[in-house]
Every structure is written in C-alpha cells, then in structure tokens.
Amino acid sequence: MDAKKTAETLHPLERKLLNSLKKYTKLEYLTKDSGMQEIEAMRALQWLQNKGALEIKKTETETIELDENGKKYAKEGLPEKKLLKEISASPKKTEEIKTVAGEELGASIGALRRKAAITVENGKLTITPQGKTLLEKETLEEKFLKLKFPLETAKLKDEEKFALDSLKTRKQIIKIQQKKEVSAELSELGKELLKTNLNEETIDALTPGIIKSGEWKQKKFRRYDVSINVPQIDGGKKHFVKQALENAKQIWLDMGFKEMTGQKVQTSFWNFDALFTPQDHPVREMQDTFFIKTTPKGTLPDQKTVEKIRQAHEKGAGGSTGWGGKWDEETAKKNVLRTHTTSLSAKTLHNLKKEELPAKFFALGRCFRNEALDWSHLFEFNQTEGIVIDKNATFANLLGYLKQFFKKMGFEQARFKPSFFPYTEPSVEIEVFHPIHKKWLELGGAGIFRPEVTIPLLGEEIPVLAWGPGFDRILLEYYKITDIRELYKNDIQQLRKIKAWNRS
DSSP states (O other), X not given: OOHHHXXXXXXXXXXXXXXXXXXXXXXXXXXXXXXXXXXXXXXXXXXXXXXXXXXXXXXXEEEEEEOHHHHHHHHHOOHHHHHHHHHSSXXXXXGGOOSSOHHHHHHHXXXXXXXXXXXXXXXXXXXXXXXXXXXXXXXXXXXXXXXXXXXXXXXXXXXXXHHHHHHHTSXXXXXXXXXXXXXXXXXXXXXXXXXXXXXXXXXXXXOHHHHHHTGGGGSEXXXXXXXXXXXXXXXXXXXXXXXXHHHHHXXXXXXXXXXXXXXXXXXXXXXXXXXXXXXXXXXXXXTTOOBOOSSOOOOOOOHHHHHHHHHHHHTOSTTOOOSOSOOOHHHHTOEEEOSOTHHHHHHHHHHOOGGGOSEEEEEEEEEEOOOOOBTTBOSEXXXXXXXXXXXXXXXXXXXXXXXXXXXXXXXXXXXXXXXXXXXXXXXXXXEEEETTTTEEEEEEEEEEEOHHHHHHHHSSOOOEEEEOOBSHHHHHHHHTOSOGGGGGSOXXXXXXXXXXXXXX
C-alpha cells in the first residue's frame, strides 16, 4: 500500500504520534509532546509498525546512583578511612574507637581485613604496612564515589567495576536500577507519511446522530485495511493439568469405578496405621511427611476399629506376627498433609458394607511429601488411587486394570517390576519410559492389600486390588514437557499456546 492509501487508514492516535515523530524518537518524549498516555502512544507505535511505517527499538540499560550512605560518604569520606587514621598511632580495642560506630564499624573492619590493612589480635585493631600505604592514597572506592552520577554500568572502566563490586556488598551505598527505553525508527513509508496531511479529520464509525444530520456527506471515512495482521486472540480455557485430571476421572468412571473424596489433612491413623505402616517406619519422619503442629490432634474412629488396628500392629492378622512392640494411640492422632490418596481407600474399606460387594473405587487428588525439587519431583503432586474389592479378584486383574488405564492415557506399554510396600503383598512398581530423558519414570506402587489391612477394616480377608501411581509425571510426554516443575509455573504464554488434552 502506498503512502497516500496508508494515510487514509490512520487512526487519530497514529496521526497524533506521527506529528510528534517529526521532532522526537523516544517514547517518553513522544508521550509528552502528543499529550497521549504512554499506553496510547505505545499502541499507536505498534499499529504503525504493523503497517510498516516504523520499527520499534527497545533497549535496556543498567544505571547506578548513590544511595543514602553513598551520598554521605562522598561528602565525609569512607568510614574505614576514618578508622585507619584513628588506629594509625597505636592499636585500639573496638570499644575504644570513637570516629566510627555501630554497623559502620563492623563493615569497616571487614573491608580493611579483606585488603590486609589491619590485623585483629587480642581484641585490638592494629594497622599493617599495607594499611599505612592505603592511608596515604585515594582508594578505588573513594574515586568511584566522586564520579558524576547516575552512571551506566556498561560504560564503567575495569577499576570502576572493581570498586562497584566492592561497594555493592555494603549497606545503602549504591543502588542499581534497570531502565527500559523505547524508541521508533521511521521507514521510507513512515517518512512519506510525514509529508501527508496528518491533521485531516476522518470518521471512524457511523452514529445515528451523524446519519440523521447528514454530516457524513461532508466527512471523509477512514479506510480500513482488512489484510493487516492483528494480535492473536486466545480463548479462555481450563488449565491443561485440570483438563487431564477431568479426562482421567472420566476413564475410571467409564470403567465402572465410583469416586472417593476426602480432606487433604488426615490423621496418621488413616494415612499410616490403618495401612499397616509401622509407627517407627522412616516414611513417617520429617524428611518425608509434613506434620501439622498448629492444629489439635485428630480423633480416632470407633474403639473397636482402633483395637483391631492395634492387634494387627502388635500381634498380626491373618497368620502374621505383626510388627511387635507397643502401638501408640497418640502417635496415630497426629495430623499430616496426606502423603498419598490411599488414606481414602482405608476409610472407604472401613465404611463399606458387605451387601455392596463386589465394588470398585478410585480417587484423584493432591498429596504432599517433603521431596527435593528436581525435573521429576514435586513436594505437592496429584495421585490417582484405585481399589477393587472382589472375592474372585486376582493379581492378573490388577495388571489388566492398570494397562487399560495407561493405554487410555496414551501409554501403549508400561512395565511392572517387583517391589515392597508395607500394606500390599505381592507388590509392584509401575514405570513408563520418558523419551527425552531416556529413562524409565517411576509412577508409583500397586499390589494386593495384606490381610493386616483388610481384616481389621473389612472384618475378613478379601482380595483388594490397590494402586496409587503419581499422576503428574504421566502428563509430561503428552505436553512435551521435560521438567515437571513447568506444569505449575503458570506462564501465560505457555497457557495460551499449549494444546488441549485429547486422549481417551
């Protein structure tokens, strides 16, 4: 489009800005000269750039200014220099120093010791030969404070950079600020536009008043360029992890499971004891579990159930000998952020009636463990839980349920290897292969609940298939994310561009 036709497309804000571009190029001056707000001027610049009339230049500079103490030392001198003068005649204890006190004394001693200007022996400060030399000449820091501020970091000489690094560690001597500057560079088309009549009035929209009065007949309409690029508009949508969670829930529902829900804060009784985890097991220690100290201890269920759990721990159930020792009710009452959703399975088994068998349940929710963060670990994560209570259930059924779920989640193959968990036997570890990191990812455990779990909670030994793989790791491959921490960083660009969940 030539300059004449382009001029006919100009918005009033663009016309204002072009008039100011005859004199200025920087955004701050363009804003003042045009009388526009900065956001209006920036929008006009972007429109003109879209039309090829100019190019927006953005630069970022780091500037240095003197802070409160810096201004003081520029006038009065650095406190370490005062300290050197005071001890130059004879060594002194810190409490005898008069010219420097408080925080300045400590900072001065530290600065002088780094330069080997003083020694500290038997509580006394003594000047060294190096200190006497330092006393006679102007230090780099003193020279720096005499410079004309503000300064640009990029323009500093080597010795000035050295002084800056030294002063940066000191309190309120200097302050560093990042300054962003926007300017415009006109193209040939932009220069041609400046020669057109930028003060010409045009109509942007018809109104009933203009039509009724006939005013539109004497006005010129602004030309609209329908081919020009416009900003991308992104529709609202659920967080991509939320999409995947809802899809996974639907998979379990389609497979005939009922959902289990419950609080994130649970007693140790349901989180550990009901699942036959010994009270001295390492998993209960602070490095793995978040205990809640600010709330009162939780309550235990009916005494009959409590006694059954006690017997399982102290003497065993279903032919086992238990863990031995004395089971403690107070330990079981401690509140924790649930370390797994299996606490919901224990509660479900406890409340299940015999006439409801066989039954299948699932849960999908947040769990918490005191993990070290890395590309595959979070301390707050989602887990998908499942149990099947059926007298005819087998270990082969367990692997079948898991394979079907992972297939629907997009993993054609998953592998299982023998493992150990306090509450299942036999037990397996579920793993899937990560194509980027080239390693198998551990998703969680599965197995058949031990009689020490089922007998106290159900009243008899019935096969209960159980699993609890971590859910967040399952999502990495689909979204092409190589670091699990990126699932929840809430970067707006990621949320706009990431694809929707479409597996079932």
